[in-house]
Amino acid sequence: MSSQPAQPSAVGARELPANITVLGSGSWGTTFAKVIADAAVERGDHDLAVMLWARRDDVAAAINERHVNPEYLDEIDLPESIRATTDLKAAVEGAEVIVLAVPAQHVREQLHALKDALGEDTVIVSLVKGLERGTDERISEICASELDLDPENFAVVSGPNLAMEIARREPTATVVASASEQTAAKIAKLTNCSYFRPYRNTDVTGVEIGGVVKNVIALAVGLCDGRGFGDNSKASIITRGLAETTRLAAALGARQETMAGLAGLGDLVATCASPLSRNRTAGRFMGEGYRADELSSVMRQTAEGVKSVSAVVELAHRMRVEMPISEAMNAVVSGALDVESLATLLLARDLKSEASS
Ligand SMILES: NC(=O)c1ccc[n+]([C@@H]2O[C@H](COP(=O)([O-])OP(=O)(O)OC[C@H]3O[C@@H](n4cnc5c(N)ncnc54)[C@H](O)[C@@H]3O)[C@@H](O)[C@H]2O)c1
Numbered sequence: 001m002s003s004q005p006a007q008p009s010a011v012g013a014r015e016l017p018a019n020i021t022v023l024g025s026g027s028w029g030t031t032f033a034k035v036i037a038d039a040a041v042e043r044g045d046h047d048l049a050v051m052l053w054a055r056r057d058d059v060a061a062a063i064n065e066r067h068v069n070p071e072y073l074d075e076i077d078l079p080e081s082i083r084a085t086t087d088l089k090a091a092v093e094g095a096e097v098i099v100l101a102v103p104a105q106h107v108r109e110q111l112h113a114l115k116d117a118l119g120e121d122t123v124i125v126s127l128v129k130g131l132e133r134g135t136d137e138r139i140s141e142i143c144a145s146e147l148d149l150d151p152e153n154f155a156v157v158s159g160p161n162l163a164m165e166i167a168r169r170e171p172t173a174t175v176v177a178s179a180s181e182q183t184a185a186k187i188a189k190l191t192n193c194s195y196f197r198p199y200r201n202t203d204v205t206g207v208e209i210g211g212v213v214k215n216v217i218a219l220a221v222g223l224c225d226g227r228g229f230g231d232n233s234k235a236s237i238i239t240r241g242l243a244e245t246t247r248l249a250a251a252l253g254a255r256q257e258t259m260a261g262l263a264g265l266g267d268l269v270a271t272c273a274s275p276l277s278r279n280r281t282a283g284r285f286m287g288e289g290y291r292a293d294e295l296s297s298v299m300r301q302t303a304e305g306v307k308s309v310s311a312v313v314e315l316a317h318r319m320r321v322e323m324p325i326s327e328a329m330n331a332v333v334s335g336a337l338d339v340e341s342l343a344t345l346l347l348a349r350d351l352k353s354e355a356s357s
């Protein structure tokens with residue numbers, strides 16, 4: 001037996017990364033930073049630093065000075081180990097893990113701005129549940145095209161994860177998916193704490209598609225609320241919504257069982273059931289008569305389904321997949337269909353066997 005001390009591993013003496021940056025200090029970005037900070041404390045890691053990039057000076061100042069984010073997470077005390085800055089380059093300098101928590105339509109410009117500061121082995125983690133309009137690309141595809149990122153250095157975290165519930169430490173599970181089992185395991189360990197349980201998966205496409213399309217289906221469920229329809233209508237939309245999500249995911253090469261898991265059915269149920277959901281709320285406002293371009297007057301936060309629905313439908317056309325609920329929602333969002341006509345259109349197609357789709 002050798003008496004030599006164990007050599008540090010290739011990633012250094014630490015098993016897990018110590019420098020994490022979260023881009024976007026909205027509800028989920030701030031909450032996810034808190035999850036990482038709480039997880040570090042629970043495993044006795046007191047050296048881990050979490051940097052939050054904020055767009056606004058007042059948000060960064062509130063996080064640094066008062067350890068709160070009153071704009072997005074009122075009443076929640078943040079760990080003091082979370083620091084914030086509005087300087088993007090400084091935020092990503094030396095980061096081993098960069099977490100994307102900005103709306104999907106702004107991911108590419110963010111990546112473009114940080115490209116030169118990125119380390120060779122930096123892992124990018126997406127929390128984003130949207131498709132880019134114009135290209136119909138998922139965030140993993142944008143990372144590959146914009147950063148030439150090795151897919152093994154990409155992970156997506158998605159599941160029934162309403163930010164406010166997690167910020168209040170209410171228990172939830174999620175999925176961390178990466179083409180690399182090792183990367184998924186690393187991000188799972190980094191985020192695992194007493195109230196947040198990540199499951200690993202290698203089906204990146206399935207996990208991304210589940211998160212994107214559930215937002216569109218939640219708009220439709222919200223419309224039912226706005227029109228005064230009850231639970232039969234909503235359960236029908238949720239169930240048929242899962243069927244069309246699964247068709248699209250399968251056409252893109254994802255695994256069907258991913259859609260039956262936390263990032264598919266789990267997230268769909270949470271979003272469609274919760275009054276906290278911005279997508280369901282956006283749908284309710286539209287059901288009450290607001291146009292999509294009027295939503296910003298009644299809602300401050302991102303409802304990704306409104307922004308992504310046209311890209312979902314374009315992608316479905318390209319893949320020759322039938323998505324009648326998404327089609328109907330796209331027509332409402334674009335103003336081509338009024339909500340009074342929607343009820344019949346949402347579920348109206350040629351009669352067929354349930355098993356055939
Ligand atoms: N809130 C949740 O419960 C939740 C849970 C899981 C996933 N998500 C997903 O996470 C992503 C972020 O959501 P969120 O809830 O944190 O959104 P949010 O609306 O609360 O915050 C968005 C953040 O992005 C920033 N931002 C807005 N426009 C920007 C731009 N042009 N450039 C750069 N930054 C910009 C805002 O300043 C803010 O910090 C979305 O894709 C959402 O679907 C949200």
Ligand SMILES: O=P(O)(O)OC[C@H](O)CO
Pocket residue numbers: 129159160161162163215218267270271276277278279280302303304
């Ligand atoms: O508030 P929503 O509708 O953006 O949904 C938040 C999360 O995605 C739920 O998992």
